[in-house]
Amino acid sequence: MDNFFIVGGVVLLVLMLLTLYRAIIGPTAIDRLMAVNVIGTKTTVLLIIIGMLFNWVDMFVDIALAYALLNFIVTIATSRYFQHHKNLSPIGFGIRHRKEGARK
Template sequence: MDAFFLGIAVTLCLMMLLALYRAISGPTAIDRIMGVNVIGTKTTILLVLIGTLYHRVDMFVDIALAYALLNFIVTIGASRYFQHHKNLQPRGYGFRFKAEEDK
């Protein structure tokens, strides 16, 4: 049974790499936020699987719940920030204002 959970954990890590690609190369800020949110969700599931492998589910579920709550709060905060600053456009790995493009 441990091999089954280990296989699921490896599959989740591969899926997280796809979300990491979206978070890095997303054309918009919303794509990047969603990529990071998917990584956080998969990390929560991965924490519960690690707890199952170590036979300490009670401890790892508490950690996973705290991590999921933190992921939710950060996603809401980032979404609200970009909602209020709609003139920010991605440029490489940073952001710049649209007014800088006009100069």
């Protein structure tokens, strides 16, 4: 059964890396935030699997619980920060003010 959990954890990790691709290419800041949120939820599962493999679940399950709470708070806080942000694409940050006149 341990082998099964190792294989499952590795597959989970590979899929999380695929999701990380979306977090890297964007294109907007909230796309990245969404990918990071999904990765965080899956990290909770991965932490419990790691606890099973180390035969130390009773400690890792507390860490996983705290991680789930923290992940939720991070998502809420960051999306609050980007609320009403008019320029979400990465080209916009900073450059927009300089090119404002030139675009017209």
